[in-house]
Amino acid sequence: MGLLDASFSKHNVVVTSVDNVLNWARLSSLWPMGFGLACCAIEMMATNASNYDLERFGIFPRSSPRQSDLMIVAGTVTMKMAERVVRLYEQMPEPRYVLSMGSCSNCGGPYWEHGYHVLKGVDRVIPVDVYVPGCPPRPESLIGGLMKIQELIRMEQIGLSRTDALKKLAAKSVDPQQAIERERRAVRA
Amino acid sequence: MSDMEEGRVLPQSVQQSAAAYEVVREAFGPAVSDFDANEFMPFFEVLETEKWQDIALFMRDHPRLKFNYMACLSGVDYPAEEKLGIVCNLESLGVLGHRIAVKVKCARNGGSIPTASYVWHTANWHEREAFDMFGMQFTGHPDPRRILCPEDWEGFPLRKDYAVQESYHGIKVPY
Numbered sequence A: 001m002g003l004l005d006a007s008f009s010k011h012n013v014v015v016t017s018v019d020n021v022l023n024w025a026r027l028s029s030l031w032p033m034g035f036g037l038a039c040c041a042i043e044m045m046a047t048n049a050s051n052y053d054l055e056r057f058g059i060f061p062r063s064s065p066r067q068s069d070l071m072i073v074a075g076t077v078t079m080k081m082a083e084r085v086v087r088l089y090e091q092m093p094e095p096r097y098v099l100s101m102g103s104c105s106n107c108g109g110p111y112w113e114h115g116y117h118v119l120k121g122v123d124r125v126i127p128v129d130v131y132v133p134g135c136p137p138r139p140e141s142l143i144g145g146l147m148k149i150q151e152l153i154r155m156e157q158i159g160l161s162r163t164d165a166l167k168k169l170a171a172k173s174v175d176p177q178q179a180i181e182r183e184r185r186a187v188r189a
Numbered sequence B: 001m002s003d004m005e006e007g008r009v010l011p012q013s014v015q016q017s018a019a020a021y022e023v024v025r026e027a028f029g030p031a032v033s034d035f036d037a038n039e040f041m042p043f044f045e046v047l048e049t050e051k052w053q054d055i056a057l058f059m060r061d062h063p064r065l066k067f068n069y070m071a072c073l074s075g076v077d078y079p080a081e082e083k084l085g086i087v088c089n090l091e092s093l094g095v096l097g098h099r100i101a102v103k104v105k106c107a108r109n110g111g112s113i114p115t116a117s118y119v120w121h122t123a124n125w126h127e128r129e130a131f132d133m134f135g136m137q138f139t140g141h142p143d144p145r146r147i148l149c150p151e152d153w154e155g156f157p158l159r160k161d162y163a164v165q166e167s168y169h170g171i172k173v174p175y
């Protein structure tokens, strides 16, 4: 994981930049706000529980927005809830991250057409950093999304805006299809 | 049971409902419609809407009816008839064991139905839901507010001609 991959020198000294240390510290203790909105929240809870054990990544839910730096929007955001989500988001201290979990909070999900009461995507009210598709996403996908947030944090630098960090992340991303093909070819060979 | 064809044998549960209906018919006469003896949910309709509360109380307390439990109350939209209505599923739970459904209708625009929430407390929230989704008033209801949609929501979502509003508090609503 980034910083610790480099082994310690014999004097137990690691030379690195401040950015690196700060980012490593932040990404190793992402504290999401403990709130869920619908069925996706069940999967999020399962991810937090012992089988998938998010605490190994330093991720553990806090019960106050003021102590959290990550908001996992897990579930259906109704029009009634949308304003509360915005308020919770505004109560979180900067720097804060938003992960939209599941089709509902990505784009309205199964309620996209006839769900008069459903917000068609939480990005209509708050900025979203990472979208995790699925209905509901499996815990593995959620963990994948959280790792993406960690990568995003790793891209950040003092004086670099979030938009630029996201661009940097996009530039570094690999096309999964190619990786899959490569793996398949390796297996066949 | 005036509308029953000769020789048709009704299941026992429907016979029980029919017997219960006869008691109501005797007491209220033309205020209630004929009995619909279908197997799934036998029902009758209250034709004189303003008598619904009396009928409800009678059905709950009469020793041969004892409908002590309102299982559900749903709203219905009848655009062809220009009407809104409710369907109440009643049971005599643990006493006589029979069940029946009662339909009550009112005008589609500005119509009202007397509340049954003093007869069965279950009706309180169910009536609020029916109002929230269909927009009929329940006269005498202790707390006649919307229950699920936000207070300032426009329109009644389960009406057949409902169109979603463009924006809510500045947030775009349609997809």
Ligand code: SF4
Residues within 6 Å of the ligand: A038, A039, A040, A041, A074, A075, A076, A101, A102, A103, A104, A105, A109, A110, A134, A135, A136, A137
């Ligand atoms: S995306 Fe699917 S599982 Fe998740 S909240 Fe919506 S309906 Fe439920």
